Amino acid sequence: MPSRPLVGVIACRREVEGHPAHMVTDKYLSALRAYGLAPVVLPVWRDSVDGDLLAHLDGLLLTGSYSNVEPSRYGAEQAPENTRGDLHRDAAALAWIPAAIARGLPLLGICRGFQELNVAYGGTLHQAVQNVPGLFDHREPEADYATRYAPAHDIELHPGGRLATLHPELHAKVNSLHQQGIDRLGSGLAVEARAPDGLIEAVSVAEVPGFALAVQWHPEWHPEEHPLYHAIFQGFATACREHGVSRASALATQNHSGDPILIQESRS
Numbered sequence: 001m002p003s004r005p006l007v008g009v010i011a012c013r014r015e016v017e018g019h020p021a022h023m024v025t026d027k028y029l030s031a032l033r034a035y036g037l038a039p040v041v042l043p044v045w046r047d048s049v050d051g052d053l054l055a056h057l058d059g060l061l062l063t064g065s066y067s068n069v070e071p072s073r074y075g076a077e078q079a080p081e082n083t084r085g086d087l088h089r090d091a092a093a094l095a096w097i098p099a100a101i102a103r104g105l106p107l108l109g110i111c112r113g114f115q116e117l118n119v120a121y122g123g124t125l126h127q128a129v130q131n132v133p134g135l136f137d138h139r140e141p142e143a144d145y146a147t148r149y150a151p152a153h154d155i156e157l158h159p160g161g162r163l164a165t166l167h168p169e170l171h172a173k174v175n176s177l178h179q180q181g182i183d184r185l186g187s188g189l190a191v192e193a194r195a196p197d198g199l200i201e202a203v204s205v206a207e208v209p210g211f212a213l214a215v216q217w218h219p220e221w222h223p224e225e226h227p228l229y230h231a232i233f234q235g236f237a238t239a240c241r242e243h244g245v246s247r248a249s250a251l252a253t254q255n256h257s258g259d260p261i262l263i264q265e266s267r268s
């Protein structure tokens with residue numbers, strides 16, 4: 001029985017019982033598990049980002065978060081509406097994104113993860129979409145979780161794009177739980193979907209042959225109930241499985257060649 005592909009899930013720094021903690025909410029991890037993947041929570045430290053970790057993974061998931069990318073990362077001043085940051089997460093995400101793309105590691109970004117991908121490619125963000133003339137208010141309602149994560153607005157997928165390849169129906173309805181959004185699109189990213197007000201809702205990394213997709217909505221919320229959400233996780237899982245096969249064969253080849261495999265003994 002082949003082992004399940006290992007997917008790194010970036011953590012957020014939060015405080016739990018007064019202690020600094022590295023946290024991921026369950027819905028991201030359970031969604032990965034439901035699609036046959038093995039989630040591995042990746043801790044984040046602003047002063048030391050471990051790029052070698054990615055060599056042991058078959059995919060990378062950048063989750064949503066109530067915190068926001070530090071505006072100085074995209075040359076902006078902090079807006080008054082921007083009240084929560086996470087410098088540890090920023091440092092890790094903005095280091096791991098180019099490293100993951102360079103090694104062909106399947107990458108899925110969700111909400112904050114979508115915004116991080118845009119910043120990593122030199123793009124900028126609106127810090128309060130609701131205050132931008134012509135754009136809707138994309139924040140979630142004050143309600144129970146089922147209502148907050150319910151489909152909130154239409155999107156149109158870009159014909160012939162990566163997302164449309166996964167989900168040929170070009171029209172869909174998605175949930176919306178964000179105050180920030182893409183202003184200037186990062187160089188090298190392709191638009192995969194837009195909201196009716198024109199706000200970009202999904203992007204892919206244009207030159208990458210593999211799976212490198214990010215969406216502003218939350219497909220991890222009951223993907224089994226939404227064909228588009230299901231298609232995203234199914235596509236990501238397929239890409240991670242394929243990456244796992246090629247990683248295993250590379251390891252086997254290395255073992256077979258008799259080259260010494262340097263095992264760094266961890267010195268506790």
Ligand SMILES: N[C@@H](CCC(=O)NCCCC(=O)O)C(=O)O
Pocket residue numbers: 025063064065066067068110111112113177178179180181218
């Ligand atoms: N802070 C950013 C991104 C919003 C976001 O990721 N919301 C979801 C948080 C909870 C969850 O993980 O579902 C913004 O406001 O745009």
